[in-house]
Amino acid sequence: MMQASHPPQAPSTLSQKLVRALTGYTARTLLQGLLTIWAVITFTFILIRKMPGNPVDIKVEQLMISQNLSYQDAYNRAAGMFDFDPDAPLLEQYLDYMWKLIRGDLGRSITSSGTPVLDQILRYLPWTLFSVGVGLFISFTVGIFLGMAMAYWRGSLFDNVMTAFSSVLFGIPNYITALLIILILGVQLEWFNVGEMLGGVDQDVKAGFNYDYLRSVMKHAFLPVLTYVSATVGGWMLTMKSSTISTLGEEYVTVAHARGLGRWRILTAYVGRNAMLPLVTRLAISIGFVVGGSVIIESIFLYPGLGKLLLQAIGSRDYTTMQGVFLVISVAVVASNMLADMMYGFLDPRIHVSGDR
Amino acid sequence: MIGFQTIATTSGLIIGAVCGLIPLMVGIRLRQWKPALIGFLACLFSGFACGFLGGLPMIIIATAVVISYSYIAKDDPFLSRASIDEVDFEESWQDSILRQMSSLGRTTRAATRALIRNKAGFIGFIGVMFFFFMTVFGPSLIDYDGQAHYYDRMKPGAITLFQGPSREFPLGLDYQGRDVLSHMVHGGQKLIITAVQAGIFTTIIAVILGAIAGLIGSIPDRLLTGLSNFILTIPQFPLLVVLASIIEFDQRIFLALLLAVLDWPTLMRAVRAQVLSLRERDYVEAAISLDLGLPHIIVREVLPNMISYIVISLIFSIRGAVYSQVGLVFLGMVPFKEPDWGVMIYMGRQQGALFLPEASSMLLSPILAIALFQLSLVLFTRSLEELFNPRLRAGL
Numbered sequence: 001m002m003q004a005s006h007p008p009q010a011p012s013t014l015s016q017k018l019v020r021a022l023t024g025y026t027a028r029t030l031l032q033g034l035l036t037i038w039a040v041i042t043f044t045f046i047l048i049r050k051m052p053g054n055p056v057d058i059k060v061e062q063l064m065i066s067q068n069l070s071y072q073d074a075y076n077r078a079a080g081m082f083d084f085d086p087d088a089p090l091l092e093q094y095l096d097y098m099w100k101l102i103r104g105d106l107g108r109s110i111t112s113s114g115t116p117v118l119d120q121i122l123r124y125l126p127w128t129l130f131s132v133g134v135g136l137f138i139s140f141t142v143g144i145f146l147g148m149a150m151a152y153w154r155g156s157l158f159d160n161v162m163t164a165f166s167s168v169l170f171g172i173p174n175y176i177t178a179l180l181i182i183l184i185l186g187v188q189l190e191w192f193n194v195g196e197m198l199g200g201v202d203q204d205v206k207a208g209f210n211y212d213y214l215r216s217v218m219k220h221a222f223l224p225v226l227t228y229v230s231a232t233v234g235g236w237m238l239t240m241k242s243s244t245i246s247t248l249g250e251e252y253v254t255v256a257h258a259r260g261l262g263r264w265r266i267l268t269a270y271v272g273r274n275a276m277l278p279l280v281t282r283l284a285i286s287i288g289f290v291v292g293g294s295v296i297i298e299s300i301f302l303y304p305g306l307g308k309l310l311l312q313a314i315g316s317r318d319y320t321t322m323q324g325v326f327l328v329i330s331v332a333v334v335a336s337n338m339l340a341d342m343m344y345g346f347l348d349p350r351i352h353v354s355g356d357r
Numbered sequence: 358m359i360g361f362q363t364i365a366t367t368s369g370l371i372i373g374a375v376c377g378l379i380p381l382m383v384g385i386r387l388r389q390w391k392p393a394l395i396g397f398l399a400c401l402f403s404g405f406a407c408g409f410l411g412g413l414p415m416i417i418i419a420t421a422v423v424i425s426y427s428y429i430a431k432d433d434p435f436l437s438r439a440s441i442d443e444v445d446f447e448e449s450w451q452d453s454i455l456r457q458m459s460s461l462g463r464t465t466r467a468a469t470r471a472l473i474r475n476k477a478g479f480i481g482f483i484g485v486m487f488f489f490f491m492t493v494f495g496p497s498l499i500d501y502d503g504q505a506h507y508y509d510r511m512k513p514g515a516i517t518l519f520q521g522p523s524r525e526f527p528l529g530l531d532y533q534g535r536d537v538l539s540h541m542v543h544g545g546q547k548l549i550i551t552a553v554q555a556g557i558f559t560t561i562i563a564v565i566l567g568a569i570a571g572l573i574g575s576i577p578d579r580l581l582t583g584l585s586n587f588i589l590t591i592p593q594f595p596l597l598v599v600l601a602s603i604i605e606f607d608q609r610i611f612l613a614l615l616l617a618v619l620d621w622p623t624l625m626r627a628v629r630a631q632v633l634s635l636r637e638r639d640y641v642e643a644a645i646s647l648d649l650g651l652p653h654i655i656v657r658e659v660l661p662n663m664i665s666y667i668v669i670s671l672i673f674s675i676r677g678a679v680y681s682q683v684g685l686v687f688l689g690m691v692p693f694k695e696p697d698w699g700v701m702i703y704m705g706r707q708q709g710a711l712f713l714p715e716a717s718s719m720l721l722s723p724i725l726a727i728a729l730f731q732l733s734l735v736l737f738t739r740s741l742e743e744l745f746n747p748r749l750r751a752g753l
Binding site (some may be wrong): 032036037039040043044047048050051052134163165168170171172173176179180182183187188194195205220257289294295296299314322323326329330333334337346 | 598687721
């Protein structure tokens with residue numbers, strides 16, 4: 001709300017006003033976020049249990065094939081292995097799950113007997129956060145700088161080449177990039193041994209904060225990160241270019257030129273900061289999707305991230321793990337959307353986070 | 358359907374030729390030889406490609422273009438030689454049709470020029486056309502090699518049936534010794550059709566819901582915004598994987614619908630925001646106060662401002678639908694039948710083609726096809742931007 005539209009008879013101090021606006025807005029956003037998360041949990045809960053086959057059935061099938069058991073024997077054994085009753089009413093399962101969830105208990109994984117889901121998630125999450133996060137950071141930074149350069153020298157050879165290049169990168173789906181990297185760089189050109197690069201870390205290296213381990217982690221993360229960077233950097237470049245071009249036409253830039261400010265000062269303090277505004281919000285939103293990682297990329301590179309965990313859980317119908325992963329991802333998305341809203345208000349003083357709208 | 362049965366057959370060619378006669382005759386009558394010939398060829402082509410579905414609309418467009426070359430507006434003081442007193446401003450219906458045809462023709466010509474003018478966009482257009490022709494005409498030129506071959510095609514000394522490109526098989530052989538080229542030509546049609554369907558469904562849902570939310574406001578607006586927030590919060594691709602295991606996709610149109618159901622929120626929000634902001638614009642308010650009627654306001658004032666965004670987002674929906682379809686097949690979540698580009702990648706990976714240098718062709722062909730198709734779509738949007746931008750088009 002505009003400052004001037006306030007009636008003058010309410011002489012509350014600035015800090016009071018700020019606190020009031022913030023609590024009202026924050027409370028409402030939080031409530032909305034919680035509601036969305038609850039809706040997602042409920043929806044996925046029903047959906048997951050509507051999938052054909054349940055964990056017991058799948059285990060029974062496996063046992064019947066691998067150990068040559070009769071159906072009844074296999075069923076008894078499988079049912080004994082899992083802490084899960086597929087015949088319980090859906091509502092009862094749901095209430096049970098929600099009650100546990102409120103107390104912060106995500107339940108135990110159904111298939112890998114007894115491991116708490118939280119532990120599972122905490123084991124896989126760092127890999128995804130690391131690989132996608134590094135990829136996002138690199139592609140954002142590179143995209144910002146190249147995009148600004150493209151806008152500044154627009155129409156030049158550099159701009160044309162980079163625009164074509166970024167369109168190509170932007171146009172190709174990420175798993176296609178991943179396959180191309182393996183096929184062309186790995187198999188045809190033999191720049192690296194693909195087999196050694198797959199997975200999360202070498203088996204024989206001991207986990208810990210030492211050189212060998214970190215080197216191994218870096219080596220294995222290289223291909224996924226390369227894929228994430230090349231799949232997203234084009235988008236950042238193109239957005240930054242158009243954002244910078246529109247900022248370059250603003251009057252305050254002309255005024256800054258007229259005042260005789262240095263070229264670099266104009267480029268960084270006047271153009272760059274303002275052109276980055278819309279991108280920063282976008283960055284905040286995409287941080288939410290970092291957590292989900294990419295199911296396909298992780299399955300191509302056998303990378304032990306959250307996407308791979310989710311895919312495994314879907315394959316073995318591990319209800320609780322699936323549920324947990326969906327929960328973590330949606331919480332991240334909701335949180336990052338809120339972050340984006342707040343950051344925008346914080347970065348751009350023209351937009352006040354206010355009570356209405 | 359009468360349209361698609363005649364695709365790339367002799368009867369399609371005849372339909373095209375008959376349709377083409379109309380712009381040809383009109384052109385000869387008006388002494389516009391070049392447009393007449395181009396119009397004839399265009400009709401021939403689209404009749405060949407789509408039967409009556411392509412031929413009939415093309416008659417109108419081609420004839421309109423031909424007419425537009427020699428049409429002189431009666432009431433245009435710069436073109437008319439009659440003095441102002443002699444001009445009859447009452448239009449007969451023939452004149453009205455002529456005038457509208459020529460305006461359609463002019464628009465088409467401007468659109469074509471806009472299409473060609475943007476180089477990147479034109480490359481994209483050519484790419485899209487290439488894949489269109491390959492999937493439409495290709496199957497009638499190249500037979501489908503669906504049977505597994507065993508030792509008859511095996512090279513002496515080879516361990517697998519995979520083969521790299523050779524003169525006989527330009528794209529090599531796959532894991533069962535089948536011709537990769539034939540799979541490429543036959544495998545794209547359903548993928549692209551499903552993607553286009555998904556894109557169209559997405560656009561329809563999004564535009565209708567966005568217009569409802571923007572125009573009505575209050576409770577429907579709240580509900581739809583909440584729903585779109587909800588859909589945007591669920592991780593899309595994992596959700597798709599879960600849904601794919603529940604729904605049996607015996608018909609791919611269901612997959613198209615499902616993709617649309619997950620894809621509409623982004624466009625819907627944009628349409629809603631546009632509608633909200635357009636309601637406040639001066640020219641819309643002026644049109645309302647002039648009482649120009651709702652159809653006029655929607656068609657003449659509101660739509661031109663949104664059509665660019667809508668068409669471009671349609672293209673991006675198509676692109677997203679290709680991504681999701683191939684992704685699902687790639688993970689083995691939807692059992693699509695061969696021939697299909699996605700299945701080729703899936704089977705190639707299953708059969709270890711990823712690490713065999715001589716097998717690369719089987720994987721590279723569908724991979725590059727998908728990459729190029731996606732890239733063409735993205736580039737094509739450049740031309741569309743120019744096409745729908747009234748400011749850019751006015752300068753033509």
